[in-house]
Amino acid sequence: MAMKHRIVVAGCGGMSNAWLDYAAQRENAEIVGLVDIYEEAAKAMAAKRGLDVPVFTSLGEALAVTEANLVFDVTIPASHKEIVTTALRAGCDVFGEKPMAESYEDALEIVELSQATGKRYAIMQNRRYLKQIRALREMLRSGSIGQVGSLHADFFIGAHFGGFRDAMESPLIVDMAIHTFDQARFISGADPVSVYCHEYNPPGSWYKGNASAVCIFEMSDGSVFTYRGSWCAEGLNTSWEADWRITGSEGSVRWDGQSMPYGERANPDKPDGFIREQLRIESENTWHGAEGHPGCLDEMFAALEEGRPAETDSLDNIKSVNMVFGAVRSAKLGQKVRL
Incomplete structure (x- = not known):
């Protein structure tokens, strides 16, 4: 029972x-x-x-x-x-x-x-629990684009929350970027090694603190993860899951955060040409669990009942948290920092 x-x-x-x-x-x-x-x-x-x-x-x-x-x-x-x-x-x-x-x-x-x-202390990282991101991770794991060299995420949303976020010193990085940073770790299977972050508050921002940032992370597998984000971007908003491009040694994958991801890889049968012919790669839905908050909570409860750490247990999530506060530290110092 x-x-x-x-x-x-x-x-x-x-x-x-x-x-x-x-x-x-x-x-x-x-x-x-x-x-x-x-x-x-x-x-x-x-x-x-x-x-x-x-x-x-x-x-x-x-x-x-x-x-x-x-x-x-x-x-x-x-x-x-x-x-x-x-x-x-x-x-x-x-x-x-x-x-x-x-x-x-x-x-x-x-x-x-x-x-x-x-x-156990498990953290809500609900953006791991979507069929699209699970399909994206499987595309990379399968070697469909070869060895991953870089991951790029754009996050631009004009979010008028009111309340505590409007008064935070680093609202985007501390309160929101944890999702995208954690997604990058989840997708790539790699952990952060260093970060350079430029944080700023652009004209028109309704936040007291810095609501925009650009980050460059070096990852443990040698890849690079870049993040461009803003919480005060009016118009042309991305999804909350961000807009992704991932490049590998043999091709690239795109995910807009909403549709199923897809990719292209060079046609091995036609190796010549200044711009090589590309073959489209489709993703496959292999995730049949609940999505969003219920999906993450399902995993949290299952982990307790099975006597194991959850996928988002604090033992793992501390690495995503390190990306957040490493980025804040880098922005304050104005230089790259080791994580």
Whole structure:
């Protein structure tokens, strides 16, 4: 029989909706408490969802009263370290929103605590759980374009959030680029070695901090990953999954973040010519699991029940977090930094 998950949800803003919807569908999961620093927010969420559960302003109190064994951390980034460490020390596993923490040092501390307590901390990287990105990864793994030499991602969206993001020092890199950086690791199977980042805030930006950036990462397999992004780009927006071009020793692949990826490779039967004849490569859908948030949550729960780290466990996600804060450090120093 699968274990019973008694869940306390920390943070009752809009981001918790997808998590609560998912938990309500699982027979072996039960929401037993809601926590928010604003008690009225927790009460409002309970009323909205029809949840007859106690509400709290303190996670520690909630865990003591409810005897929960799992925490959903959907608070703002500034609260992640406190929420996660409180939960781990109380003997709970944690599923949390990205990024892991507000600094690389805090993220490392959380990883160390997870290892010391034997409790798991898995992070929501929902953009790994799409049939298109799974197909893209399989195209590269199959050697369809030879050895990968470079990956390029463009992310341009004019996002008018309001709230905490508008006041962040590095809103694009710290709050959003983690998705694209993690995608690059997932697609390539390589980890970052160094980064050079130029971060800036262009004319017309409604963010206080730098909402645009260009990054160049050297990866562990010798490839290069480049990122061009903006969260204040009005018009001609890319998808939230970014717009990708990947080049290999024998061809290239494109993915617009929405359609199925496709590629071209040089025709081996016609090796001559200034510009060689190309053969189109189609991708194949091999992913039949849930997509987006449910797909990532499926993996998180399966990992707990099978006694293994999830694909997005903090032990792995710390490498994506390193890309984020390495980029911020590079931008501040104005030079390439080792990771």
